[in-house]
């Protein structure tokens with residue numbers, strides 16, 4: 001399934017730039033661990049620069065919990081819209097609600 005979160009898979013979700021040979025784009029599964037295959041199935045993946053935006057740098061998704069949560073909330077909203085799910089429907093598939101109340 002192609003991503004429902006990005007129009008242009010040649011660009012990084014976080015910084016918006018293209019991949020380079022020094023820092024190529026990885027596919028990140030927004031809900032990883034036990035939900036990795038469901039992320040794949042529902043198109044909840046984004047492209048991220050391997051070093052600077054995905055794994056290693058301070059602002060990278062796997063290194064920065066705030067960035068990770070922001071992406072998860074955005075993905076939940078996109079999935080609910082795309083598939084016509086309520087919050088409860090989403091939680092049945094992905095185990096929890098990532099959208100904080102009042103934001």
Ligand SMILES: [Zn+2]
Pocket residue numbers: 012013014015016017048049052053
């Ligand atoms: Zn990037």
Ligand SMILES: [Zn+2]
Pocket residue numbers: 027028029032054062
């Ligand atoms: Zn990842």
